[in-house]
Amino acid sequence: MTEAEYIARWVTPGARVLDLGCGNGALLKHLWQARQAPGYGVEIDDAKVLECIRNDVNVLQMDLEDGLSAFQDGSFDFVILSETLQAIHRQEPLLRDMLRVGREAIVSFPNFGFWKARIQITFAGHMPVSRELPYQWYDTPNVHHCTLVDFEALCAKLGLRVLERQVLTGGSPVSFLPNLLGSLAVYRVSA
Amino acid sequence: MIVEARKAKFTEPLKLSSGAVLPEFEIAYETYGELNAARSNAVLVCHALNASHHVAGTYAGDPDNVGWWDNMVGPGKPLDTDKFFVIGNNYIGSCFGSTGPTSTNPATGKPWGADFPVVTVEDWVAAQARLADRLGIARFAAVMGGSLGAMQALQWALSFPQRVRHSIVIAATPRLSAQNIAFNEVARQAIMTDPDFHGGHYYDKGVVPRRGLRIARMIGHITYLSDDAMMEKFGRVLRRAAPGFDFDVDFEIESYLRHQGDKFSSYFDANTYLRITKALDYYDPAADYGGDLSAAFARAQADFLVVSFTSDWRFSSARSREIVKALLDNKRVLSYLEIDAPQGHDAFLLDDPRYFGALRAYFGNIAL
Numbered sequence: 001m002t003e004a005e006y007i008a009r010w011v012t013p014g015a016r017v018l019d020l021g022c023g024n025g026a027l028l029k030h031l032w033q034a035r036q037a038p039g040y041g042v043e044i045d046d047a048k049v050l051e052c053i054r055n056d057v058n059v060l061q062m063d064l065e066d067g068l069s070a071f072q073d074g075s076f077d078f079v080i081l082s083e084t085l086q087a088i089h090r091q092e093p094l095l096r097d098m099l100r101v102g103r104e105a106i107v108s109f110p111n112f113g114f115w116k117a118r119i120q121i122t123f124a125g126h127m128p129v130s131r132e133l134p135y136q137w138y139d140t141p142n143v144h145h146c147t148l149v150d151f152e153a154l155c156a157k158l159g160l161r162v163l164e165r166q167v168l169t170g171g172s173p174v175s176f177l178p179n180l181l182g183s184l185a186v187y188r189v190s191a
Numbered sequence: 192m193i194v195e196a197r198k199a200k201f202t203e204p205l206k207l208s209s210g211a212v213l214p215e216f217e218i219a220y221e222t223y224g225e226l227n228a229a230r231s232n233a234v235l236v237c238h239a240l241n242a243s244h245h246v247a248g249t250y251a252g253d254p255d256n257v258g259w260w261d262n263m264v265g266p267g268k269p270l271d272t273d274k275f276f277v278i279g280n281n282y283i284g285s286c287f288g289s290t291g292p293t294s295t296n297p298a299t300g301k302p303w304g305a306d307f308p309v310v311t312v313e314d315w316v317a318a319q320a321r322l323a324d325r326l327g328i329a330r331f332a333a334v335m336g337g338s339l340g341a342m343q344a345l346q347w348a349l350s351f352p353q354r355v356r357h358s359i360v361i362a363a364t365p366r367l368s369a370q371n372i373a374f375n376e377v378a379r380q381a382i383m384t385d386p387d388f389h390g391g392h393y394y395d396k397g398v399v400p401r402r403g404l405r406i407a408r409m410i411g412h413i414t415y416l417s418d419d420a421m422m423e424k425f426g427r428v429l430r431r432a433a434p435g436f437d438f439d440v441d442f443e444i445e446s447y448l449r450h451q452g453d454k455f456s457s458y459f460d461a462n463t464y465l466r467i468t469k470a471l472d473y474y475d476p477a478a479d480y481g482g483d484l485s486a487a488f489a490r491a492q493a494d495f496l497v498v499s500f501t502s503d504w505r506f507s508s509a510r511s512r513e514i515v516k517a518l519l520d521n522k523r524v525l526s527y528l529e530i531d532a533p534q535g536h537d538a539f540l541l542d543d544p545r546y547f548g549a550l551r552a553y554f555g556n557i558a559l
Contacts, residue, residue: 016522038524040519040525046530046531046545049528049545049549050545050548050549050552052526053526053528053549053552053553053556054552054555054556056556058524058525058526059526059527060515060525060526060527061527061528061529062512062527062529070512070515070516070519071519072519072520075519075520075522
């Protein structure tokens with residue numbers, strides 16, 4: 001199953017969703033088709049915004065770093081941050097803001113504790129470059145990598161409740177040693 | 192595309208926002224493409240300050256008179272007239288064919304001049320609705336405009352929520368700022384203090400307050416361009432070999448503004464300019480709702496596309512984001528583009544590939 005399909009399982013039919021860093025709008029389109037869940041995407045990249053319009057997805061060209069002041073308190077059922085957390089400069093205010101405008105937040109990110117990343121650092125002695133993390137350290141949109149343990153510690157610090165966690169590698173669920181064997185983590189959290 | 196200007200005459204009086212009544216009026220308009228059998232493919236294009244109903248194409252025998260949004264509207268263009276039936280209209284109070292200050296006042300048999308009432312964006316939309324009725328269009332697939340035209344696209348969604356499927360709002364503001372009004376007032380003062388203005392009754396004196404119009408247009412042009420665009424286009428380039436130490440044209444920008452002022456004052460009507468700037472100043476759909484724009488948009492039912500340009504300081508992106516916020520508060524179907532274009536307010540007339548690509552895709556997705 002894809003990440004989008006796992007997320008769709010959590011999104012209740014007809015729920016209102018906000019997808020932050022929505023890319024080409026594929027997830028929103030999937031949630032509309034699979035769950036009849038209407039919503040908006042937020043994206044800053046010109047080419048991706050254009051793809052969203054082509055995909056007939058509601059897209060708002062805005063910078064997430066400016067916060068979510070355009071959105072009212074509690075105006076969404078789910079606020080999604082899919083593989084974007086690591087590219088945000090200030091995670092704490094954004095996570096708080098997500099749970100101000102949404103009932104629940106769904107957050108996914110590449111797990112920096114994945115064994116392949118650990119091996120590259122430990123034995124090759126360089127920053128990980130892989131299918132999940134395809135960038136060189138000097139040319140990457142990613143500024144704040146974390147592991148499952150790190151993210152859960154941040155949730156605890158912010159007083160956020162982890163409702164559900166799905167760890168994946170190559171689209172397959174991982175339950176044994178997830179912080180070592182999982183390449184992608186997907187969380188459902190609430191305030 | 193060879194096009195033809197038409198006029199529709201309406202003899203039922205139109206009550207205006209000011210309380211004045213226009214006993215009868217004409218609207219100049221053009222159409223492009225064919226209205227489909229279901230009458231579901233009509234798009235109304237609304238113009239800004241100095242444009243007209245001549246949106247696209249050229250007139251037979253006049254190949255140089257190209258419509259003002261010809262890059263946007265036509266066969267195979269972003270607003271594709273092979274798919275849509277597009278209507279360009281000239282709003283009332285203008286000077287390009289619709290009833291305005293230069294038209295004959297039926298009560299006196301003379302030009303209205305200063306007696307032509309001040310009209311508002313709401314009045315324009317009410318008049319356009321009469322045109323839609325006349326053309327048999329119950330509901331527009333889209334109403335679209337830039338700048339002052341965008342105000343009409345917004346107002347359509349408020350005045351006639353059932354009659355607009357998509358409102359396309361480009362380089363807009365939900366209300367003028369004090370600074371915007373200030374610029375308009377300087378322009379009006381330039382016109383009204385011109386000795387040839389004669390309190391607006393200059394037609395029968397055989398003069399035109401050309402000096403005032405020139406200055407009004409020069410001020411306008413400063414606000415249409417960004418500082419960067421102006422510097423890029425003109426810099427500090429001199430028109431003559433060395434500074435003249437006099438007050439003739441030294442710099443390219445001076446020459447440009449004088450040229451724009453001369454051109455404009457040769458065809459635009461001063462009484463119209465006064466009225467259009469007032470319509471801009473007065474527009475404020477939130478005013479009846481204690482300044483709450485979200486409450487004002489509660490009755491809107493259209494889907495919206497809002498586009499702003501980051502270098503536009505006349506109607507900045509922050510103003511468009513106010514519109515976006517009000518629409519989000521009302522859970523409207525909505526997309527918002529903030530195009531990082533350098534040209535300033537005028538960017539809405541230029542074919543930036545991101546902007547035109549988005550409009551092409553958006554119109555492409557409108558099901559008929």
